[in-house]
Amino acid sequence: MEPTRIIARIAAPLLVAGVSLGSATAASAQTDVDRMKRDIELRVSTHQFMGSVLVAKGDRLLINQGYGSANLEWNIPNSPDTKFRLGSITKQFTATCILLLQERGKLKVEAPIKEYVRDAPPAWDKITIFNLLTHTSGVPNYTSFPEYSALKATARTPEQLVASFRDKPLEFEPGNEMRYSNSGYVLLGYLIEKITGHGLCPIPETECLRPCGYEEHRIRLHYRPDRSPRVRTCSWPERHGARRLH
Numbered sequence: 001m002e003p004t005r006i007i008a009r010i011a012a013p014l015l016v017a018g019v020s021l022g023s024a025t026a027a028s029a030q031t032d033v034d035r036m037k038r039d040i041e042l043r044v045s046t047h048q049f050m051g052s053v054l055v056a057k058g059d060r061l062l063i064n065q066g067y068g069s070a071n072l073e074w075n076i077p078n079s080p081d082t083k084f085r086l087g088s089i090t091k092q093f094t095a096t097c098i099l100l101l102q103e104r105g106k107l108k109v110e111a112p113i114k115e116y117v118r119d120a121p122p123a124w125d126k127i128t129i130f131n132l133l134t135h136t137s138g139v140p141n142y143t144s145f146p147e148y149s150a151l152k153a154t155a156r157t158p159e160q161l162v163a164s165f166r167d168k169p170l171e172f173e174p175g176n177e178m179r180y181s182n183s184g185y186v187l188l189g190y191l192i193e194k195i196t197g198h199g200l201c202p203i204p205e206t207e208c209l210r211p212c213g214y215e216e217h218r219i220r221l222h223y224r225p226d227r228s229p230r231v232r233t234c235s236w237p238e239r240h241g242a243r244r245l246h
Contacts, residue, residue, distance in 0.1 A: 040067060051078060088182070106196075141179070143182045165183045
């Protein structure tokens with residue numbers, strides 16, 4: 001038998017097998033996407049989920065869709081471009097700002113916070129910036145206070161927020177335990193203002209988000225630089241009908 005015919009006889013089954021395997025892989029991937037979509041839609045239909053979902057593999061988008069409402073009152077649906085509040089994920093930006101200030105010689109994370117916050121009460125003498133970063137300060141979590149539910153919708157300055165817990169006793173000796181505390185990160189933001197002379201907003205904006213290419217974002221503060229309580233937006237894209245608040 002001629003060599004070319006032998007090669008052809010071997011290659012043909014391999015080609016068929018390759019096509020079959022590729023088809024099976026594609027079918028399996030589509031099955032996974034269908035399963036994920038069914039799972040999402042089940043949670044939407046049972047009122048367990050509203051939001052936006054993005055699933056990608058490599059450079060290929062498998063799911064990119066909004067589900068449910070972004071605003072129930074105005075009947076605005078979620079879309080792939082809907083902006084969501086990050087909540088406590090913003091703590092990583094606060095921590096990054098602290099470390100950037102340390103790199104620039106503006107502070108030391110092992111230093112007591114009283115070196116930077118001159119009006120700190122005596123109970124905070126042993127609390128370091130590191131303690132605040134790692135939730136080991138002992139400062140009680142103000143969002144756990146009984147009065148918080150009545151006050152959470154009220155715009156307050158950093159000074160007013162700090163005043164709400166500055167005279168509360170510590171829950172433990174700094175460094176002895178770890179207990180999640182939003183108060184600690186309020187203090188870090190307050191400390192950043194004391195050191196830089198301006199609000200927290202410009203640092204993550206210019207040092208973190210823009211260098212990474214994040215243009216579609218908003219940073220909201222519940223006070224203005226003149227300290228009058230009001231929501232302010234540092235970066236609000238004008239596209240898609242978005243408005244800028246001042």
